[in-house]
Amino acid sequence: MSALMQKENGTWYKGRALVVTGDEEDKRELMKLYYDAQTAGHTDVAKMLQALKKNYLWPKLREFVSNYIKGCAKCQESKTRTHPNIPPLQPITPRSPT
DSSP states (O other), X not given: OOOEEEOTTSOEEETTEEEOOSOHHHHHHHHIIIIISTTTOOOOHHHHHHHHHTTEEOXXXXXXXXXXXXXXXXXXXXXXXXXXXXXXXXXXXXXXXX
């Protein structure tokens, strides 16, 4: 396992991967590049982590990626419903006037 190294410009690396020390917006921008791009194909968490870890790392990366994917509107609208709501069929009978 490689150790953390700091370059002259103040950036940190672990092996080849840049350690992202920015705020949530920086991380979201990276996810947009890797996940939301048309060529990315909206992959699952494991594939997304594999792709990101080649070039970037940050604390709680797995949790961030998982939450980002769970909140993806495009994935939610195209997700197959495995537990559809099927109410029982009951006839509607009109009330008799009294």
